[in-house]
Each structure stands twice: as C-alpha cells, then as structure tokens.
Amino acid sequence: MLDDKYHADRAVGTMQDKKITAKNVQVFYGDTHAIKDVNVDIADKTVTAFIGPSGCGKSTFLRCLNRMNDTIDICRVEGDILIDDEDIYDPRVDPVQLRAKVGMVFQKPNPFPKSIYDNVAYGPKIHGLAKTKADLDEIVESSLRKAALWNEAKDRLHQPGTGMSGGQQQRLCIARAIATAPEILLMDEPCSALDPIATAQVEELIDELRQSFSVVIVTHSMQQAARVSQKTAFFHLGNLVEFDDTDKIFTNPQDPRTESYISGRIG
Amino acid sequence: MTLETADITPPATPSGKGKSLLAQDTRTKKRNAAETRFKAYGIAALAFSILFLAMLLFAIVRNGVPAFTQTFVTIEVELPADVLDKNGNRDIDDIKKVSTFGYNPLIQDALVAATADIETDVADGDLKKMLSSSAGATVRNAVIANPDLIGQTVEFEVLASSRVDGYMKGRVEREDLERDRNLDAAHLDIVDALSQTGGVTRKFNWDFILGADASESRPEQAGMGVAMLGSVFMMLVVLLLSLPIGVAASIYLEEFAPQNWITDLIEVNISNLAAVPSIVFGILGLAVFIQFAHLPQSAPLVGGLTLTLMTLPTIVISTRASLKAVPPSIRSAALGVGASEMQTVFHHVLPLAMPGILTGTIIGLAQALGETAPLLLIGMVGYIASNYPDGIASGFLDPNSAMPAQIFEWAKRADPAYYERAWGGIIILLVFLMTMNIIAIILRRRFERRW
Ligand SMILES: Nc1ncnc2c1ncn2[C@@H]1O[C@H](COP(=O)(O)OP(=O)(O)O)[C@@H](O)[C@H]1O
Numbered sequence A: 001m002l003d004d005k006y007h008a009d010r011a012v013g014t015m016q017d018k019k020i021t022a023k024n025v026q027v028f029y030g031d032t033h034a035i036k037d038v039n040v041d042i043a044d045k046t047v048t049a050f051i052g053p054s055g056c057g058k059s060t061f062l063r064c065l066n067r068m069n070d071t072i073d074i075c076r077v078e079g080d081i082l083i084d085d086e087d088i089y090d091p092r093v094d095p096v097q098l099r100a101k102v103g104m105v106f107q108k109p110n111p112f113p114k115s116i117y118d119n120v121a122y123g124p125k126i127h128g129l130a131k132t133k134a135d136l137d138e139i140v141e142s143s144l145r146k147a148a149l150w151n152e153a154k155d156r157l158h159q160p161g162t163g164m165s166g167g168q169q170q171r172l173c174i175a176r177a178i179a180t181a182p183e184i185l186l187m188d189e190p191c192s193a194l195d196p197i198a199t200a201q202v203e204e205l206i207d208e209l210r211q212s213f214s215v216v217i218v219t220h221s222m223q224q225a226a227r228v229s230q231k232t233a234f235f236h237l238g239n240l241v242e243f244d245d246t247d248k249i250f251t252n253p254q255d256p257r258t259e260s261y262i263s264g265r266i267g
Numbered sequence B: 001m002t003l004e005t006a007d008i009t010p011p012a013t014p015s016g017k018g019k020s021l022l023a024q025d026t027r028t029k030k031r032n033a034a035e036t037r038f039k040a041y042g043i044a045a046l047a048f049s050i051l052f053l054a055m056l057l058f059a060i061v062r063n064g065v066p067a068f069t070q071t072f073v074t075i076e077v078e079l080p081a082d083v084l085d086k087n088g089n090r091d092i093d094d095i096k097k098v099s100t101f102g103y104n105p106l107i108q109d110a111l112v113a114a115t116a117d118i119e120t121d122v123a124d125g126d127l128k129k130m131l132s133s134s135a136g137a138t139v140r141n142a143v144i145a146n147p148d149l150i151g152q153t154v155e156f157e158v159l160a161s162s163r164v165d166g167y168m169k170g171r172v173e174r175e176d177l178e179r180d181r182n183l184d185a186a187h188l189d190i191v192d193a194l195s196q197t198g199g200v201t202r203k204f205n206w207d208f209i210l211g212a213d214a215s216e217s218r219p220e221q222a223g224m225g226v227a228m229l230g231s232v233f234m235m236l237v238v239l240l241l242s243l244p245i246g247v248a249a250s251i252y253l254e255e256f257a258p259q260n261w262i263t264d265l266i267e268v269n270i271s272n273l274a275a276v277p278s279i280v281f282g283i284l285g286l287a288v289f290i291q292f293a294h295l296p297q298s299a300p301l302v303g304g305l306t307l308t309l310m311t312l313p314t315i316v317i318s319t320r321a322s323l324k325a326v327p328p329s330i331r332s333a334a335l336g337v338g339a340s341e342m343q344t345v346f347h348h349v350l351p352l353a354m355p356g357i358l359t360g361t362i363i364g365l366a367q368a369l370g371e372t373a374p375l376l377l378i379g380m381v382g383y384i385a386s387n388y389p390d391g392i393a394s395g396f397l398d399p400n401s402a403m404p405a406q407i408f409e410w411a412k413r414a415d416p417a418y419y420e421r422a423w424g425g426i427i428i429l430l431v432f433l434m435t436m437n438i439i440a441i442i443l444r445r446r447f448e449r450r451w
C-alpha cells in the first residue's frame, strides 16, 4: 500500500516538465567556492528537497534560484540557471520581476511589522496585481486560505502580523509569498524555528502547495525531506552528490557519501 | 555513596552530608561583598552627578531669574504742543524733527513733579540719573506712534536705570554707590519713597525675551529677541539642509553603496568629522562661505551653512546606526516578494528607522543651537539694537546674532547688570533645548507606537 503511494507520487514528479534547469553552476563568496559545478533539473508541481550537512551550500544554491544572492556584494554566480528555458541571469532579466515569479520563505518567520492584511497585500500592491480594493481583498483572502491561515486570521486582519505565534507567522509568510502568484516557491528550512505541531501544519500545507507550485525546500531534517518531498538532492561540501526520487535516496542511495549521511555518519 | 567533599571541608550540617546552603562559604561572601561595593560606587557616582546638576540648576535659576523682571518708574509727562509740534499742524515729519534730547527736559519736569513731596537734596538736573537713558526715546516713540497725545499730560512707565534696578533686586548696595558717578545714595532715598507709593515698580519684562540688544551703558534695555530670531533662522537652514542631505547620504552609504575601500574611507572620515572641534568648522565656514562665496558676514544663512557642516556627521552617524538596527530579515522579506531595493528602503526600512533618525537629528540641532565658537569666526555676533522689524533680522541675509553668541557678548561686558542678563539668556537657551528634547521624545513615541 505504502509503495503504491510512493509510485503515484513519483509519477507526478517525473511526468511533469522540468521547471528549473541548472547547468554548471558555480558560486563564490570572495575566495570561498561555495557551490561546485551543480547540474540539476527541478520539475514543476513537485516538492524537491535539498538536504546535506550544514555549510554544504543548500541555502546558497536556493538563493541562486531567485537571485537573492545579488544582494551579497562578494557573491559571484557562474553557469546557467534556466526557468521555463529562460536564463534568469541574463542581463535583460530584472530580479524584481523574477522574485515575483519565484517566491521565497525564510528560515525565521519574518512578517513585516504591519497588519496581517498589509503583509499579504504588499506584494500584489507593488506588482500591480489588483486594480481595485475588492480585488486586493480577494487576493488576500485566497492567499490566506491557501496558506491554511484564513480561519485564524480573518477576525484580526488589521492586527499586527508580528503578534501571532511562530507557526502562524510562518504560514503568514507563505501566504505573503503566494500572494504575488508565483510559479515556484523556495523555502529555506521553513520549520526550523517551529514547534512540532506547527511543523506538522506547515508540512501538510507544503504538500497541498504542490498542486499549484514547484516547491523547493531546504531542510536539515531527513525525516521532513522523506515526508514532504518527491525528489531529493543531497549536497556535500558544495557538490551535488546525488539527486533522485526521494524514496530511492532514502532506501537505496548510490553514493557512499549519501549513504553515510542518511545513516548518520556524516553531518 | 559517600561524598568526597566531606573529607575536605568539614561538614557544616548536623547530618554531615556536604555543605549547608544556609551558611555562605568564603568565596560567596567575597563575591557578594564585591557586588555590594560596586553598587555603592554606582550610587555614589549617581549622587555626585545629581548634586552637581542641582548646583548648576540652582546657580542658573538664582542668577538668571532676576533678569526676567525689570524696574519701571511711572511718570506723568506733559507733552506741550509748542515744543513738540511748532507748526501746530500735527505733521508727522515735523514731529520727528524733535530728537530724544528734545524730550529730556519734559521728562526732567515730570520727575520734578513726581518727587515734589519728597525731601531730597538731589538737584533737579540729576534726577534723570534714576531713569534709563532710553526714557526719552520711549516717550518720543509713543508720541510718533500717536501724535494725538501732544497737548496732553500722559502717564508713562519708563525703565529705571540699571543701578536703580540693581538696588531693587538687591544687587547694588548703598556702599557701592560711593565711588559711582551714575547714582548717589540720595537717589536711592527717592526710589525708596517712590516705591512706597507705587511710583517705582518691579515687574515681568517681556522686552528681555522679545527685545533687541542695547548699548553697553543701557543693560536695562537689552533683550534676547533678535538673537532668538537669528537662532531660529539658522536652525531652519540647518534643518532644511542637514536632514535631507544627511539622511540621503546615510541611506546611500548603508543600503546601496558597495563595500569597498572608498566607502570604508568615507566611513572613517565621517566618524572623525563628528569629533572635530566646532571652531574648525567655523574657520572653514569663514573661508568657504564668506571669503570664497562672498556671502554676507553675520548672516544667519552663513551661520546655518556652517552649523550644517558641523551637524551633518552627527545626523549621518545616528541615521546609519538606526538603519543598521533594522533587522536584515525585514530587508530579505521585502526583496523576497519582489520589492526593489528602493522600495525596500522606503516602504520598510526607513519607517522602522524613523524614530532613531528623528532623535539623532534633533540632538544634532540642539548641539548646533548651543554652538558658539563657529559663530564668532563668521561674525555672527552682530550688534542689533533695534526691534523687529526695523532693519534687523527680517531674513536669512541680514546681519544678526544668535542666542549663545549674544550670551557671550553680554558676559563680556563690564556692567554687572549684563552678567545677570547673561544668566537669564542661559535660561532662555535651556528652555529652547528642553523644548527640542521634548519634541524628540514625543516624535519618538509617536513613531514607535505604530507597532
Ligand atoms: N553571505 C556570505 N558571505 C560569505 N560566505 C558565505 C555567505 N553565506 C554563506 N557563505 C558560505 O558558503 C558556504 C555555504 O553556506 P550555506 O549555503 O549557508 O550552507 P547551508 O545552507 O547548507 O548550511 C558556507 O561555507 C558559508 O560559510
């Protein structure tokens, strides 16, 4: 029975077109070579997990996908990253437009010190997604619903987002990211600051988000990767060691480094 | 299981199971004693500073408050038409031809009349020594303002001379007058008698706050108003220039500029500029704005420009500090939903940094308000003895003084009455500074309360 579910999931993962393609990506922080020649295809409507020991470059690679690394002066990215076959590092690409298409959720919940409503409405506002106040209200409601936060937030839309619990704040950040109608959602250890119950809620949410987005999640918890993802990439010292279906990585890893990591010998 | 410590330290409890928590060991005692001592030092230091502050406040109030009251003499002056308006047609130009000297005999007559009941050996001609030499001008100004007074006998309250004022305030003793050619003890007898009947009164003197400076020999007439205007004009220049320039520079340096040796150098230089003595900015202002740019001397515009140079580093440093204090996660959040760097700064970072920026700006302004040395160098110690709006600080380019420079001028003058006024000026300056600080606190509360 369990196997059936895995196969079904894998079918979803492999049948879909690839959304993101990375070719020979190298990242340097000054002299530090943080990502070494990474090639990977990330599928649409799939949850892809990045795992690996801390400092191996998971976050760095994730930040390449929406060019958040641009804000770090010493960071240099080489190679090609294509989204829908367009090179996102092409000089014609404006990172602002890119980031509306590739939303991001951070490790620590970071709502703006504004109301819940304003948090969600900010993205649509600056991208001109809503023509009227009613449109905006609708975007806010549907984003909060998708983030499974509507029931908790609907009566306090105009109270500060910073006044919510950690788990609620993280779901608010997810709602904020969804509100700009992205196609890809990047999540950098979204549950590491949450308690187990909030973590379970967010994981459930991620599974639902897969219907609409290509989700890439960095996690330090292998159980989490196994629970939420269909594809898993294992990074080690800046190399992408192994990339395959999640169940295959966890049951039958090809590379000895992957095996020792998941069996707890490195990390 | 037996405790090994029991062998080393003798058991302090009857049961013998290790050390008792009820008795402190020597180490703890020592630590507690050190803590108590440190707290005592702290309290002593605090008490010391409070004592000094109290002494300072006491001195300021004691020396400065008398400056806010002034002694006036009430006299009834006859304004005969044949003296003041010879042609009898009330032509204002004819009336103006009579100088203040023309009014002095009238005032003398009024004084003789006022002291008619008092036994005195002061000669009639010497009576006017009781009055400020501004008395003639006071009466003349009233007549010019209202020519209908001519032909009537009008009651005037004129300033008493600074000696009489000093006597009323307890600053001048009878013995002091022996070597004084301005006033005799006999005058004081008249003053005593007149104050019995209400002819000499001491009351609150708005002219000290609102009036212009006066000559060395008329301290009773000098006021702070014109210098205050000069300071206000200067502060406007400083605010309008240093706030936008300072904040823009800080935002650029903090949020946009690449981190390289040039920005490092700029950063070091800004920190150093904040510590440069203000007189250096003064001579810079003299060289650049007056000698090179040929702006007028003693003008609030030049003062403001010079003080802007001095205030900018303060504002830049505090603005950068408050921008730095905004958590980076807010920036990532904004960039992450696709805000541009500019939107990130103006929508999210700046509002959060605002309380700090405003506090820094107001503290910078307060510093500039109290600054004296640079003003001396650019000549902002203008002597302006006429009241607003006659030929004084009606603008940014007219010569003027500023509050601290005026205080400095007064303190330099020989007459002890000016010493009193210098203290009074300090009170006005401190009220200004306190107001600015209160505004800073209110603004900070207002902006912080948003979340
Ligand atoms: N802003 C930065 N400046 C310099 N080096 C960085 C920066 N961010 C990450 N690094 C370096 O890049 C490497 C990968 O870091 P990171 O991507 O954060 O790892 P992970 O997310 O897998 O823990 C580490 O060696 C780290 O020291």
Ligand SMILES: [Mg+2]
Pocket (backbone or CB within 6 Å): A058, A059, A060, A188
């Ligand atoms: Mg990381």
